[in-house]
Amino acid sequence: MGTISPFAPKQLPHLPVIDGVRIAVATAGIRYAGRIDLLLALFDPGTAVAGAFTRSKTASAPVDWCRAHLAHGMARALVVNSGNANAFTGRSGRATVERTAEAAARAAGCLEADVYIASTGVIGEKLDAGKIAARLPGMAEKAAPGAFEDAARAIMTTDTFPKLATRKAKIEGVEVALNGIAKGAGMIAPDMATMLAFLLTDAAIEPHVLQSLIDPALDGSFNAITIDGDTSTSDTLLVFATGAAARRGAPRIARAEDKRLEGFRAALTELMRDLALQVVKDGEGATKFVAITVTGAETREAARTIAKSIANSQLVKTAIAGEDPNWGRIVAAVGKAGEAADRDRLAISFGSIEVARDGEVSPSYREKDGAAYMKRREIEIAVDVGVGKESATIWTCDLTQGYIAINADYRS
Known part of the structure; x- marks a missing residue:
């Protein structure tokens, strides 16, 4: 085992006896x-x-x-x-x-x-x-x-x-x-x-x-x-x-x-x-816990596919690790998912911060606000793809040097 996850519980829950x-x-x-x-x-x-x-x-x-x-x-x-x-x-x-x-x-x-x-x-x-x-x-x-x-x-x-x-x-x-x-x-x-x-x-x-x-x-x-x-x-x-x-x-x-x-x-x-x-x-090398919610999709399965595309994007995950509010990488991950999405109605938020709407950067968005938000340990990313009413949430973590070190040495 490497460094203990920053999300490790301070105290483990006590589990009662299960009869049988x-x-x-x-x-x-x-x-x-x-x-x-x-x-x-x-x-x-x-x-x-x-x-x-x-x-x-x-x-x-x-x-x-x-x-x-x-x-x-x-x-x-x-x-x-x-x-x-x-x-x-x-x-x-x-x-x-x-x-x-x-x-x-x-x-x-x-x-x-x-x-x-x-x-x-x-x-x-x-x-x-x-x-x-x-x-x-x-x-x-x-x-x-x-x-x-x-x-x-x-x-x-x-x-x-x-x-x-x-x-x-x-x-x-x-x-x-x-x-x-x-x-x-x-x-x-x-x-x-x-x-x-x-x-x-x-x-x-x-x-x-x-x-x-x-x-x-x-x-x-x-x-x-x-x-x-x-x-x-x-x-x-x-x-x-x-x-x-x-x-x-x-x-x-x-x-x-x-x-x-x-x-x-x-x-x-x-x-x-x-x-x-x-x-x-407890993701290997994780420093951030990320919830990705996609709304406005044609079907629930489409929403899950888009959310997974974002969650599995190495570019998105490394940006989160580096505390970089690079929302363009999220746009790219939505586009490659293969599901319906309206580019010109796309909206993105980091927590309560509106980053983009109607397919472009929000007039109210300030890069310093996004950067400050990315310093949080737990991050929420919301994306509306503008083509329907279905939604889904996928949970993931960031991708750090720790992940590389653990897996490069796994069999050593």
Whole structure:
């Protein structure tokens, strides 16, 4: 890890125990000596699971495993390692996943189909399954409720702080808890999921209902962030629902349209956005947190595409890093997005400062005001493209020398 992000929380949130979940971590020496790099989570029988994964055509072996087993809808164990992504590792990678699943199933006393696996780290290097399999029996024995901070630290790679969040919701008057951990700082441009994120709840929700909640929540969270425009081979989001709240009188939800889910749906969406924004705030080398909102687009998807074009523009991101209010780079990013935009109605604002309107610099704009605004740690850029009524927001960060240094030395 390099310099701690300026957005790192002064105090990490305390996550409550989730009934039906036990956690253990270990130092397996997968890439770095003396660093926690292995997580095992065990779930009570009857735990439902849902998820989403990268659409990358070079997805990792663990992604293939999880995707193949997700329809089963039930989970008893989760194994996650950091330091090695087990991606682009061919037959060896598949064999490693299979051996890990076998060892985890034996340790947890469950079917291999009930085991979910995720890996993060360097691509193209073989992962020694023996380092993982040898530690799982002991981890299963010592697994205990809580330990979410340890779990979040175990899945970190270039992250500078662990990412945790918690929410509560009521289902027919019974309170349920939702906890989440995530990792990610580079290779962030999610496509259907995030880098790695694991959410746990004691709510009693059937797998297909849980799955129906994920995509809408992703849309305004993990799929609305970008750090560098590079989608990972390992993107994995998994949500586990133990159902333990049923013992306290919570109903078992079996229909996606059940109105009793409204509070839970809102809490899940908030939790996912919280984690997603933490990922952006820990962007490799980041010094600025940036919200880009596009309005006046033909469709919501068009607004997202334009906002992503701005957010992923290296020229825009380096200007922000240099605290240069170079709004011309924003105009260029809008133009290259490939979506409808009226050049002569284009409007741009930095926070409350009107920079441009009707396709040219605003009469009230002063460069010194824009420069002063760019010195802020958190920046809001608003663009109206003047062709419709749809809008979208994408969150990103600046691009600094720190990003280059981290990635130039990543395998060293």
